[in-house]
Amino acid sequence: MNDYALQELKRIYSSYDGWKMSPLKKGSGYNTYVSLTRMNGGHHDIAKVLITFSKEISGSLVEDLTRKDTTTDGLPTRHEAAVIAPLNADTSALPAGIRVYPMNSFEFAGNELVWTKKKVSKTPVPLAVKKAE
Numbered sequence: 001m002n003d004y005a006l007q008e009l010k011r012i013y014s015s016y017d018g019w020k021m022s023p024l025k026k027g028s029g030y031n032t033y034v035s036l037t038r039m040n041g042g043h044h045d046i047a048k049v050l051i052t053f054s055k056e057i058s059g060s061l062v063e064d065l066t067r068k069d070t071t072t073d074g075l076p077t078r079h080e081a082a083v084i085a086p087l088n089a090d091t092s093a094l095p096a097g098i099r100v101y102p103m104n105s106f107e108f109a110g111n112e113l114v115w116t117k118k119k120v121s122k123t124p125v126p127l128a129v130k131k132a133e
Contacts, residue, residue, distance in 0.1 A: 002030065004106065005084065005103065007105070008084050008103050008104065009049065009051065011104075012084070013036045013047060013049070017038065018038035018039065019036045020036065021035070021036050022035050030051075031050065031051070031052045031053075031054070031061065032051045033049070034048070035047070035049075036049065042076075043075055043076040044075055044076070045078050045080070046077055047080040048065040048079075048080070049081075049084060050062055050065055050084070051083075052083065053085075053106065054089065055089055055090060055108055055113075056089070056090045057083060057090065057091050057093065059095055062095065065082075065083075065098065080099065081097065081099070082098065082099040082101060083098060084101045084102075085102065086107050086108055087103060087106070087107035087108065088107050088108040088109075089108060104116065
């Protein structure tokens with residue numbers, strides 16, 4: 001499950017855009033906190049992300065995300081807090097200003113966490129047309 005979550009994280013915060021990732025700590029269960037940094041136009045962008053597979057995300061889970069970090073070089077910083085959670089997770093208890101990114105790989109169907117398979121095209125594939133002789 002964590003491999004799919006890592007793919008989701010890399011999709012949102014791409015190393016192509018300059019993001020460098022470092023895990024902060026493991027939370028309880030499958031919860032993982034990640035810190036991402038990059039230099040962008042003379043300032044530091046710092047993003048703290050919680051990756052969770054919980055159905056209900058409480059405000060206590062995101063306390064570490066809202067803490068501001070300082071840099072040693074004195075350049076200005078911009079902070080961002082985000083949560084990556086399965087589709088249909090309850091994020092109503094999160095404070096304002098925290099971005100929520102739904103996972104493409106997992107979702108909640110009722111109270112069950114299910115793996116979402118890749119969507120299959122519903123359009124019919126045309127059969128090869130025989131050449132007229």
